[in-house]
Amino acid sequence: MNRTVFFVSESTGITAETLGHSLLSQFDTIDFEQVYMPYINTDLRAKALTQRMQEAADRDGVRPIVFATMLNNEIRAILESGNCYYVELFEGFVEPLSVELGVPPSRKSGRSHAITKPSYYTKRIEAINFAMANDDGIRPDNFHRADVVLIGVSRSGKTPTCLYLAMHYGLRSANYPVTEEDFERGDVPQLVWDCRHKLFALTIDPQRLQLIREERRPGSGYASLERCQEDIRMATQIYKRLQIPVLNTTSQSIEEISSHIIKALRGSGER
Amino acid sequence: MNRTVFFVSESTGITAETLGHSLLSQFDTIDFEQVYMPYINTDLRAKALTQRMQEAADRDGVRPIVFATMLNNEIRAILESGNCYYVELFEGFVEPLSVELGVPPSRKSGRSHAITKPSYYTKRIEAINFAMANDDGIRPDNFHRADVVLIGVSRSGKTPTCLYLAMHYGLRSANYPVTEEDFERGDVPQLVWDCRHKLFALTIDPQRLQLIREERRPGSGYASLERCQEDIRMATQIYKRLQIPVLNTTSQSIEEISSHIIKALRGSGER
Incomplete structure (x- = not known):
């Protein structure tokens, strides 16, 4: 039908x-x-x-x-x-x-998504620029300026989630890709530890991760199931050490993940 | 109150x-x-x-x-x-x-923003990745793969608009910054002409542009009112040659600009 x-x-x-x-x-x-x-x-x-x-x-x-x-x-x-x-x-x-x-409505149309509060609109645009400039761990020295920092293995959904948090909630969002280097050390840099209070881990089922990586680099070792399983296993150990919330992006949308982050960040729910 | x-x-x-x-x-x-x-x-x-x-x-x-x-x-x-x-x-x-x-509601909560249509969700995520990889004219050779291409002077709002179009509508969005080089030639590269049917110009009042650029590089020639006026004047001439729609971001939000673009792209409004 x-x-x-x-x-x-x-x-x-x-x-x-x-x-x-x-x-x-x-x-x-x-x-x-x-x-x-x-x-x-x-x-x-x-x-x-x-x-x-x-x-x-x-x-x-x-x-x-x-x-x-x-x-x-x-x-x-x-x-x-x-x-x-x-x-x-x-x-x-x-x-x-x-x-x-106790007041009449303005009856003006198009107010819902117009720039009614310039300061909040500017904050959102600045947050988007911040997210763009601080994607993929480009500048860990900027993490102290972020409202939220995401950590996750390659292709676990960090970038879209950061952009959504910036665009929708005006949060200055950065992310840190946890890689081979961290796995070898079994730890992340001090700059990541320093922002633990605003750090969220994204995880994903290895099978789903394999599909996403396969799209990006077909037939590569990077996309192999073994590598995906190992990456997630090593990363999970690091998240445990950090004692941070872990969110699973396998079947949750960026909207859902973002709402969980907002709720956790603002235990009070205030904005 | x-x-x-x-x-x-x-x-x-x-x-x-x-x-x-x-x-x-x-x-x-x-x-x-x-x-x-x-x-x-x-x-x-x-x-x-x-x-x-x-x-x-x-x-x-x-x-x-x-x-x-x-x-x-x-x-x-x-x-x-x-x-x-x-x-x-x-x-x-x-x-x-x-x-x-003629059918009962499912009564399941949390369906609105969940991944109910994996193919559309994947399309949105891919569009975000495309927008990230094709920001700021990095790859004009990719414009033929874009659903929409924005052109504008530095800080006219291209990046946030592209990201919004990708995130909200699943459109593969790219942008081209029109610069000194184009002004000197009085024209844009052939790859930009080639995507004229999906090309939209963003313009902005020089005074507003000055404020935004001043934030970024205080006291620079780049942020001077004269430079902003000249950039907009030269860019406007190029848009006239291209005969493309011009949208003003001075007082319109990225949501409003994006809705205008969607409406124009889909004369029919279909999606």
């Missing part, structure tokens, strides 16, 4: 897409054709979209789902008039919240 | 945070103290959180707001019993959607 889903917004559409995706993940037996429609901010664009709804309905034999966050009543009315199951994700919460807060 | 807000979830909490943030952005006269509480997945954790709600209420003199996406009725009941204004962001949509789709 195939069903078309439109994520619609007057601005970036990120909110509609995030909540819409979450809702769809509750119905994993259906194959959804997902169409992302940001900046539907004129009557003309809304009318064009109702046309596409009809095409989807004709193609699928069932009306499409529309997940929308619309602040403009006119544009919303146009969308609702289309042949679709319209779900407004935002509006229903605004009025009750306004009553609770 | 200060008001505490908790973003609560049984898993990553990304959905609660995204929609919660969007809603708060409608009330920008209030100073919200935002607390992120992922993995509230036991009665014990929920009870501990009600304790923190009470502390916030005592401190602020007004009950906190709780934005939650809870699938577990028992845990939700504990949270709702706390001294808070509880807003359930997810549940209200699930049942009506289930009726429309």
Whole structure:
């Protein structure tokens, strides 16, 4: 069964897409054709979209789902008039919240993902630059300036996780690849020990690691199962000595790993 | 006026945070103290959180707001019993959607940001690796393998935008820094011309650019207003020759720029 889903917004559409995706993940037996429609901010664009709804309905034999966050009543009315199951994700919460807060909503659209707090936005961009400049253990002497440092064997997921932590949470993230040299010493450099309070290890099942490394360097010793098993075994010993949290990236997404790190870093959950 | 807000979830909490943030952005006269509480997945954790709600209420003199996406009725009941204004962001949509789709929800928590589609997840991770390896014009010979290529002067926002496009949309993103050498020739290399159909220019107001460059190399000629103005002027001429879309990053976030790029790339909006 195939069903078309439109994520619609007057601005970036990120909110509609995030909540819409979450809702769809509750119905994993259906194959959804997902169409992302940001900046539907004129009557003309809304009318064009109702046309596409009809095409989807004709193609699928069932009306499409529309997940929308619309602040403009006119544009919303146009969308609702289309042949679709319209779900407004935002509006229903605004009025009750306004009553609770005792102030009216601004009704400005596109505030969700705009630069509303320049200082926080700048912090995020700086964190991304920091993560780029401190990837792969390039500068362990910078670890003292980091908010979080990840340690793991090659291809265990350090780089994407660091970038996510920087981009999404504005954390200055660095990482240290634990290598042959550390295994031979059975230890990591002092600069790594020094940041133990903000150090997290990433581990991964050797079989999965082999697949990822094989993609990168097919048929190499580096990608062999034996080497992957040995790397993980040696690394795990080091993590035990360090007594740091170990997170497994085998079946967890960078979002999940990052949320665990945030929770651990901020025992209090404050931000 | 200060008001505490908790973003609560049984898993990553990304959905609660995204929609919660969007809603708060409608009330920008209030100073919200935002607390992120992922993995509230036991009665014990929920009870501990009600304790923190009470502390916030005592401190602020007004009950906190709780934005939650809870699938577990028992845990939700504990949270709702706390001294808070509880807003359930997810549940209200699930049942009506289930009726429309004609299938029951899976009721599994933590599906939203888990690896539910390994192929798409792998695509995102590969896109991040591609963006890292093709930043700052390192490999123009790789542009033919990119889904999107950004061009802009130094510090116009190319790198964070590329990383966002890769991370969020799984697009293989590369970028080309337009420099002195191009200005002297009044043109860009053939490899850049060749990817014109997926090329986007980022521009920025010279005053803003000056501030950003000043952060990086204080007092340098590179950061001078004259140099920034000249760089932007020369670059703009090149973009005109290329006849490509130009996006202004001065007051737009990477999320907004990325949404515009996605919309333009996928005239159809398909993904």
